[in-house]
Amino acid sequence: MPTAITSLPLELLSLIYSFLIASDDYDYSAKSFRLVSKRFREVDSLCRPRLRVLRVEFLQTLLSTYPNLRELDLSVCPALQDGTVSLVLAPRPHNLFSRVSYRSSVCSVAASARDELEHSCSRSRSRSRFSGLGFEGKVETTLKVLPRWTRQIEKLILCRTSGLGPVGLEKLLAACEGLQSVDVSYCCFNGDLEAAAIVRGNCGSLREIIMDKSLQLTDIGVAKIAKGCGERLERLSLKWCLQVGDIGVEILSNKCSRMRRLDVSGLKITDESLQSIGSLSKLEELSLVGCPFVSDTGLKFLGDGCPLLKVLDVTRCNNISAAGLGYVIARHENLEQLYASYCLKEFSSFHCHLKGLNKLKAIKVDGSVLSGTILEALGKYCPLLEEIGLSKVKGLTDTGLVQLAYSSIKLKSIDLSCCNFIMDSAICALAVSCCHLAILKLESCCAITKNSLLSLGMHCRSLRELDLTDCMGVDDEGLEYLSKCRGLSCLKLGLCLAISNKGIRSVASNCQEIIEIDLYRCIGVRDEALAALSSGCKKLRTLNLSYCTEVTDIGMKHLSQLKQLSALEIRGLVNITSIGLTAVAAGCSILTELDMKFCENVNDSGFWALALYSRNLQQINFSYCNISDVAICMVMSNLTRIQDAKLVHLNGATLEGLELALQASFVRIKKVKLLSALRFKLSPYILDTLRARGCRMRWD
Amino acid sequence: MKDLKIDTEDNLHAEAWAKSTARNKLPKHVPPDHPSQYGNFSLPRNQQNWVDPSVPDHTLRPQEPYEGFNQPSENQSNHPHNPSSVQDIGLQMNDIIEINKILDWDPRTMLSNLSFLKQKIHQLQDLVDLIVGRRSPTMGRPDELVTQQQQLITADLTSIIVQLISTAGSLLPSVKNSLSAAGPSIPAEQLGQLGGVILNTSSSVNAAALPLSSDGGTKVIADQPNPVDPTSHLVIEHLDEHESKDEEDVEDGENLPPGSYEILQLEKEEILAPHTHFCTICGKGFKRDANLRMHMRGHGDEYKTPAALAKPHKDTGSEPVLIKRYSCPYVGCKRNKDHKKFQPLKTILCVKNHYKRTHCDKRYTCSRCNTKKFSVIADLKTHEKHCGKDKWLCSCGTTFSRKDKLFGHITLFQGHTPAIPLDEAKGQAGPSTQGETNEESHKLGNMNFGFASDGEVQDLMEDVKGMVDEPSGYYSPLTFDSSNFGGFNEFPRPSFDDPEGAFSFLIPGSCNYTRKSGGESTSTNNLS
Numbered sequence A: 001m002p003t004a005i006t007s008l009p010l011e012l013l014s015l016i017y018s019f020l021i022a023s024d025d026y027d028y029s030a031k032s033f034r035l036v037s038k039r040f041r042e043v044d045s046l047c048r049p050r051l052r053v054l055r056v057e058f059l060q061t062l063l064s065t066y067p068n069l070r071e072l073d074l075s076v077c078p079a080l081q082d083g084t085v086s087l088v089l090a091p092r093p094h095n096l097f098s099r100v101s102y103r104s105s106v107c108s109v110a111a112s113a114r115d116e117l118e119h120s121c122s123r124s125r126s127r128s129r130f131s132g133l134g135f136e137g138k139v140e141t142t143l144k145v146l147p148r149w150t151r152q153i154e155k156l157i158l159c160r161t162s163g164l165g166p167v168g169l170e171k172l173l174a175a176c177e178g179l180q181s182v183d184v185s186y187c188c189f190n191g192d193l194e195a196a197a198i199v200r201g202n203c204g205s206l207r208e209i210i211m212d213k214s215l216q217l218t219d220i221g222v223a224k225i226a227k228g229c230g231e232r233l234e235r236l237s238l239k240w241c242l243q244v245g246d247i248g249v250e251i252l253s254n255k256c257s258r259m260r261r262l263d264v265s266g267l268k269i270t271d272e273s274l275q276s277i278g279s280l281s282k283l284e285e286l287s288l289v290g291c292p293f294v295s296d297t298g299l300k301f302l303g304d305g306c307p308l309l310k311v312l313d314v315t316r317c318n319n320i321s322a323a324g325l326g327y328v329i330a331r332h333e334n335l336e337q338l339y340a341s342y343c344l345k346e347f348s349s350f351h352c353h354l355k356g357l358n359k360l361k362a363i364k365v366d367g368s369v370l371s372g373t374i375l376e377a378l379g380k381y382c383p384l385l386e387e388i389g390l391s392k393v394k395g396l397t398d399t400g401l402v403q404l405a406y407s408s409i410k411l412k413s414i415d416l417s418c419c420n421f422i423m424d425s426a427i428c429a430l431a432v433s434c435c436h437l438a439i440l441k442l443e444s445c446c447a448i449t450k451n452s453l454l455s456l457g458m459h460c461r462s463l464r465e466l467d468l469t470d471c472m473g474v475d476d477e478g479l480e481y482l483s484k485c486r487g488l489s490c491l492k493l494g495l496c497l498a499i500s501n502k503g504i505r506s507v508a509s510n511c512q513e514i515i516e517i518d519l520y521r522c523i524g525v526r527d528e529a530l531a532a533l534s535s536g537c538k539k540l541r542t543l544n545l546s547y548c549t550e551v552t553d554i555g556m557k558h559l560s561q562l563k564q565l566s567a568l569e570i571r572g573l574v575n576i577t578s579i580g581l582t583a584v585a586a587g588c589s590i591l592t593e594l595d596m597k598f599c600e601n602v603n604d605s606g607f608w609a610l611a612l613y614s615r616n617l618q619q620i621n622f623s624y625c626n627i628s629d630v631a632i633c634m635v636m637s638n639l640t641r642i643q644d645a646k647l648v649h650l651n652g653a654t655l656e657g658l659e660l661a662l663q664a665s666f667v668r669i670k671k672v673k674l675l676s677a678l679r680f681k682l683s684p685y686i687l688d689t690l691r692a693r694g695c696r697m698r699w700d
Numbered sequence B: 001m002k003d004l005k006i007d008t009e010d011n012l013h014a015e016a017w018a019k020s021t022a023r024n025k026l027p028k029h030v031p032p033d034h035p036s037q038y039g040n041f042s043l044p045r046n047q048q049n050w051v052d053p054s055v056p057d058h059t060l061r062p063q064e065p066y067e068g069f070n071q072p073s074e075n076q077s078n079h080p081h082n083p084s085s086v087q088d089i090g091l092q093m094n095d096i097i098e099i100n101k102i103l104d105w106d107p108r109t110m111l112s113n114l115s116f117l118k119q120k121i122h123q124l125q126d127l128v129d130l131i132v133g134r135r136s137p138t139m140g141r142p143d144e145l146v147t148q149q150q151q152l153i154t155a156d157l158t159s160i161i162v163q164l165i166s167t168a169g170s171l172l173p174s175v176k177n178s179l180s181a182a183g184p185s186i187p188a189e190q191l192g193q194l195g196g197v198i199l200n201t202s203s204s205v206n207a208a209a210l211p212l213s214s215d216g217g218t219k220v221i222a223d224q225p226n227p228v229d230p231t232s233h234l235v236i237e238h239l240d241e242h243e244s245k246d247e248e249d250v251e252d253g254e255n256l257p258p259g260s261y262e263i264l265q266l267e268k269e270e271i272l273a274p275h276t277h278f279c280t281i282c283g284k285g286f287k288r289d290a291n292l293r294m295h296m297r298g299h300g301d302e303y304k305t306p307a308a309l310a311k312p313h314k315d316t317g318s319e320p321v322l323i324k325r326y327s328c329p330y331v332g333c334k335r336n337k338d339h340k341k342f343q344p345l346k347t348i349l350c351v352k353n354h355y356k357r358t359h360c361d362k363r364y365t366c367s368r369c370n371t372k373k374f375s376v377i378a379d380l381k382t383h384e385k386h387c388g389k390d391k392w393l394c395s396c397g398t399t400f401s402r403k404d405k406l407f408g409h410i411t412l413f414q415g416h417t418p419a420i421p422l423d424e425a426k427g428q429a430g431p432s433t434q435g436e437t438n439e440e441s442h443k444l445g446n447m448n449f450g451f452a453s454d455g456e457v458q459d460l461m462e463d464v465k466g467m468v469d470e471p472s473g474y475y476s477p478l479t480f481d482s483s484n485f486g487g488f489n490e491f492p493r494p495s496f497d498d499p500e501g502a503f504s505f506l507i508p509g510s511c512n513y514t515r516k517s518g519g520e521s522t523s524t525n526n527l528s
Helices: A010-020 A026-034 A038-047 A056-065 A082-088 A103-109 A111-121 A139-143 A166-175 A192-201 A219-232 A246-255 A271-277 A296-304 A322-330 A350-356 A372-381 A398-407 A424-433 A450-459 A476-482 A501-510 A527-536 A553-559 A578-587 A604-613 A629-638 A655-664 A684-692 B009-024 B034-050 B067-077 B083-102 B107-138 B144-182 B187-201 B203-212 B216-223 B229-244 B268-272 B289-299 B348-359 B377-386 B403-412 B432-449 B455-467 B471-475 B479-490 B499-506 B515-527
Strands: A050-052 A071-073 A155-157 A181-183 A208-210 A235-237 A261-263 A285-287 A311-313 A337-339 A362-364 A387-389 A413-415 A439-441 A465-467 A490-492 A516-518 A542-544 A567-569 A593-595 A619-621 A644-647 A671-674 A696-699 B262-265 B324-327
Touching (some): A246 A271, A246 B403, A271 A296, A322 A350, A350 A372, A372 A398, A398 A424, A527 A553, A553 A578
Parallel strands (some): A235 A261, A387 A413, A516 A542
16 A cells, blocks of 8 residues: 555655665665665665675675665675676676576566666766776776676775785776775785786776785885876875885875875884875875884974874874974864874973864873873863863873863763773763763773762763773662763673662663663673663663673573664673573574673573574674584574684584584685684695685684 | 194194184183093094994994083984985085185185185174173083083084084095195104194094094094094094095095196006005005015105004005096096096096996806896996896886885886786785895984984974973973983884784784883983
């Protein structure tokens, strides 16, 4: 029966859809949307801008379903290899893995609707495939009719796709004509060949390249990128590309004069590099985290250059001083974010430099020694300050914080982790004056008592995230006060030994927006607390119950009410058995992460239940569990999304069982942790195959 | 000061130094212990100027009695390493060379030369005068303020000395010339006097003055109560190094006026003879130095002394009669004395290498690549060291032995990119990284020295000073420096040699640089 909403024109539906998927959680919203009707599904198919593919066997089908993708995320797609690329780029879908065959019907039904939508969806970008622009040397690519989805792709995320070689990379990039951004980070074996492939595959529109932790990348590769992308390159991230040195950065700065964001964190670059970076007149964001050879001399170049600098990160640059940093910030009045954690020993005279920084929004000085004057100056000169990080700062006093609190009324996020001497008065001042406070981190602030929580509950209505890990002073009464913060979405109460069921109950009944709660080693928490959580916090997605040893199967049964639960950590819960695990597996259908290390009393029937019900599991930790050969094989072969498995010290499983289980999960596993003794016992065939498919192996 | 004035041409230099420093009235205020200080602080500069810059100056510096001076010396001594300041010196040298070229060698030249120097010094003199005026009432009081002022003067003087050294360096040949003209018997006394003058007037410039008296001066200085041996050694080393640069293409910084030297032209056969030791008087070559020394006896009695016959102590006591320059026997060569723009060769070794390289067949072929040919064996050996390591390849097919050369090439040419060798298998960090990292660490060493030296950084320091409104902060140019950078000199010994280690310590979360603490400890050493 058609209702008003189903009969809306496609344009309006697509507009609704675009609002719907703007959230972080777009996968879930999109799924609900497309399940409404065929028409809705068509809208989803045509308008979906982002796709994150979890299983390689559906890649081809998915790509042909969503022809107007702007962003394709293959970072969690296991076993992606060069062959896969040529397969998905094949002119017509071969449906090699086909389990789904509704595609053709959908195509024919909505062909007209699609044409109608094409106009609204496709931008003014040139769609002439055969214009030959930039394709002189790539005859075979141009002659082939490429699948539709390649036309619109702007961003490719290929993180951790270790199986993808330079050939596949080049093909993939060459197919995506309008590609602007490519992310190939954390493929540790990526190097110059991959960089060259990116440059060769680049159709001329590439602006962003992210190559974090490409350990084999050298200056040669950087030079390739610099020469190949030249002026067009606006963002490059070379974080932890340890072999890149000054000379690479120099040619980069020479050739890519329009660079806006540059990340050279962790490189062994010296001041010479900063001299060349200083010549980048368009640079807005520079990250120099952990560059031990950068000194004040280099910062001086930075101070004299880069007129548009807005974000500067010099965290853990051990060789710079407050004066050097002061020189930079004194010359960059537009600076909005400054991260200088763990790099400065002292901040004497630093406050003078803060004078011009009236646009500063975020500052982090974790691990430094501060005086009250700095905080005062921050409050005085930086009225727009929204985020401040003061974790592990020495010399922080209540009075200083109070002054800061009274002048920085726009503060949204403050990190006071491990500031052991912070008292209630400082927190009260923060709560009273910073009414927009959303994120407050108070880990290991031992002097905090319920008074702080009282004032937080009274004043900070917009508090979203609160970290009270290891705060001895937090008790049930405090939690009751805190529960007035209705918007709380993330609450960390790890190691708060004084809290019990009562406190959790009050939080659970009042804060219904909670998405994440951490109860690590809260030994006072029992089954009743879980009952309250499962009835109150229906949106709970992440729950940590590790070492809450009093929790039993009854609590687990309560948890099974949480339909949104996706990450569950139940380490060391010796009182739960297969019954509890079965309940969770059956109830929490979208559970993706499960850590049950040291759950020694769960036996095979529990794992069978996991294998049967928890089809969405992606990460598992079965270390020190009693699991038999059959059960491990069942789990690893049945769970078709498993990508990360920690299988150390499996009591009851033999080598053969483990080999079989690994073999069964060849296609999907991306990361596995095994006992190091097995390194030489496992058959080389298994190890080689895993490696060839881009699986990372960790040995414990 | 005036009573020390000596009329001889040679000592005009000395007088100039004496004058300039007398005007500064520095020696009066220098406490008796300070000469060694100055010696010390000028030491690292020389060292850094002329000795391999990668040598950390800590290792060679003698024990300093006054830490207060250690810092300025460190700071200032770094100065010449800034490329720009080196250029400055180069410029000044060129200026002086110009003057030398234009005017003939006579006392008036010298005077105009000195007045030129005076101008150079003038601004600094004003400053020193000012401080001297301010300081006089507090004389004799070992006040903290006095020390600070002295530090300031030291800093200023250091910059003067940079200029003076360069001047002295440029004047050197003429001094030699006149010295040698005076004959071998005179200088012992005269030089002693000269050295004495220099040392008495201003010990702070003895380092600068040393080049004037290359031989005798050292002796005299060695007798001084505050020996500054390291300095003199270094200066002399520098001279040696300069002379022994056997390349004819090393720029002739001298431009001797024609006629001021003797031109020798060895015959082709003599040049190609496998001799390595040559008589500085007649040019005859020998295979062994001992034979040469035997031969030298024939040139006069002075060569018969045990000292002269003993192992070479680099022409001690006696010296050539005239400055000798050499001409290439190949007619039409620019190095031939009949050429219009004749450029003489400095040493016999230069002649040999020049002749072989330019006018002989390239007989030695590299056994590895079989393409490169050389006529001088040393060149072949140098090449063989790097042969086959031309791993830096451009897309145009050109190979380079050094990465920076390749990068210079690709920066220059449109469309050229570095090529990746095909055999570079995926997933292995080739051995190439070794050399690279070494190169890197060398660079770091250089960086280190170029460090607080920047004139620009000093600007920065001044800025900082301006912001700290304390007198102590104002007077010491180093508050900025010593506290933060002191440890940096120890820094450039990175353990990056093995790439694996580098990886492991940069994995996020395990970033535990212990280097920082090392730097700290050294800085405290410097301070305490």
